[in-house]
């Protein structure tokens with residue numbers, strides 16, 4: 001632990017202070033407007049629209065790496081803390097209440113979903129990489145299937161050879177009934193993401209319990225199988241974590257674009273109704 | 279789908295001579311010139327005759343009085359022999375002629391257009407017969423010393439004339455030029471590129487000895503003039519000191535002498551010859567001239583790595599100063615070992631005491647070290663002298679990452695695996711990523727398989743055409759795709775496996791083949807630090823999680839700052 005504040009800590013403190021400051025200013029302005037009977041919903045509405053367009057530009061930046069548009073990490077900071085500002089403006093704009101009309105509901109739901117998915121995404125991005133480090137070497141996502149197939153092939157070869165080398169079918173049987181399916185596909189994704197390790201313990205115990213039925217060569221095979229189960233479990237962890245790190249973006253980004261379209265529709269309608277009666 | 283295949287003649291070593299306009303008369307002139315006329319043509323086999331080497335790897339350059347031939351700090355791998363006229367060598371003074379413009383950056387719209395112009399197929403090439411062949415000619419343009427009389431009057435210069443050779447230090451050490459050379463009169467110089475010099479040295483032992491002797495004596499002077507420890511001495515004293523200095527070469531050319539990574543830290547020292555042992559008498563000051571050295575201290579039954587030394591670092595200075603200050607004989611506090619090959623200079627302690635220390639500015643004298651360190655329990659000594667924690671420093675040395683000036687370091691605690699870095703790399707390289715987001719790792723630090731643009735780029739040694747070369751001013755290692763003949767020598771020599779040989783395809787995606795044998799044509803590819811791109815390496819800019827950085831390992835402070843960010 002560094003004695004002085006790290007750059008990241010200072011950055012977090014500064015950005016949080018900026019968001020809190022901006023929110024307080026917004027609350028003050030709203031309060032002032034209310035006491036002087038001004039309707040500033042158009043102001044907050046357009047501010048929100050502008051903010052969300054600005055936030056969406058981050059996606060554009062990620063897609064145009066060939067231009068010197070600043071570092072993506074700076075953009076991400078603006079995106080995260082700009083997002084919190086958008087939440088504050090949203091709450092001001094909606095009066096922090098639940099929606100009533102159908103269009104309001106249609107806007108409210110994606111906004112909340114985008115906010116939640118973004119928050120979850122940030123949390124996952126900060127937590128899962130560290131946890132992955134405790135689960136074997138980092139494997140490239142695209143290579144996980146190949147690696148799994150290699151492990152499965154080794155386990156299968158061991159099971160087949162066990163019948164020949166040990167003169168008993170105990171291991172081959174166990175492999176057939178339990179392990180074969182385990183090695184074929186990714187398993188226990190939810191358990192991995194919640195940090196539950198019971199399945200691995202159970203499997204290891206089962207393998208351990210077979211030791212009494214086999215000879216010395218069988219012990220060796222069981223030990224290796226046990227190692228392979230653990231390696232495969234780590235691989236499953238990598239797969240679950242990396243899938244989650246991809247999945248939240250598949251929710252967050254399309255929803256955000258959908259939200260933008262709905263906001264545009266909402267703005268047009270709001271203006272139409274404002275000038276309509278005249 | 280295209281049924282046609284593109285077939286070409288397999289590119290060969292001398293498809294692109296150093297100077298395509300070199301005439302037969304010029305070749306004969308070179309062969310009759312000093313140095314070359316002493317070579318024995320019978321030592322060269324028919325396919326690689328002496329005239330062939332000269333015709334393809336040499337050229338004659340003409341300069342006017344005041345023209346700069348080589349500039350200190352530039353990278354270059356040619357040697358020069360004076361054919362006519364005179365030149366002057368200037369040490370330790372960098373004339374203000376302006377640095378050459380950086381590699382031309384593409385215009386903004388051109389960069390943007392990459393987004394849709396990038397090929398859909400992998401590793402496609404447009405084969406143009408007028409390929410930029412003479413890449414080595416991409417000199418700095420004509421650079422000129424504006425005030426030649428004043429420079430000669432105010433700075434000490436060493437004149438060289440007809441038949442003299444220079445440039446061998448950079449050629450042999452693959453480092454930057456150690457001095458500036460400018461034309462004293464109008465002159466003609468033979469320039470022999472590294473590929474030619476390498477072959478001549480290999481076949482002619484007399485030339486080898488001649489070049490190596492020049493290298494030893496001149497690099498000694500260059501080294502002394504660069505070192506702040508000797509900067510306060512006058513020329514006569516430097517000459518006296520130089521006479522007493524001994525050269526030594528240690529270790530092997532291989533960075534990994536056993537061909538494998540060391541398995542555990544005790545074993546890692548096995549292939550690293552001991553140069554100076556802890557506890558022995560401090561007889562010499564050791565100066566590192568080239569390569570890397572490991573500094574260790576005994577700890578229980580093993581050795582703990584305290585740090586590493588590189589070019590221009592010294593070992594034993596503190597002990598020598600304490601001896602000189604009257605502390606009797608002070609034994610060495612640490613041991614020194616060669617990592618891979620190591621060239622050192624030994625300056626005897628008596629020479630230091632007599633000529634150097636008495637007049638050395640106080641601020642250069644090392645402060646007495648914290649002698650209590652040994653009283654600190656082992657488990658508490660968690661940082662080496664580099665400021666990097668001990669296991670990480672062991673890892674960086676054991677894996678030879680210390681060679682990198684642009685190592686791609688990834689913080690596994692922050693890397694989410696989004697691959698934005700890889701996509702950015704592909705987007706800037708016609709759809710082909712030039713690194714793999716995997717590599718050796720220690721705890722949360724991973725060194726990705728991307729070219730590290732090494733201090734000692736051993737990949738440069740064997741290339742037959744000079745396609746892989748250093749950028750003249752930045753020293754970054756680039757591959758000229760047009761002159762790469764796909765032999766794979768560089769890829770086999772890179773100890774880190776950071777050069778990938780690829781099969782090239784035409785625009786339709788069909789692999790281009792050799793007309794004669796039908797075999798695929800290959801090219802060497804690697805990270806080029808996004809040369810010519812706007813904004814520098816795209817990988818680093820693209821990481822949204824602050825997880826990826828390019829670090830210079832010769833400066834541990836950079837690593838420390840990044841680790842504690």
Ligand code: SF4
Pocket residue numbers: 728729730731732734735736737738755771772773774775776777804
């Ligand atoms: S190719 Fe390999 S040896 Fe050459 S500079 Fe890059 S990392 Fe170093």
Ligand code: SF4
Pocket residue numbers: 740741742743744745746757761762763764765766767768769801802
């Ligand atoms: S493959 Fe490497 S060594 Fe061979 S020509 Fe190309 S760059 Fe040079």
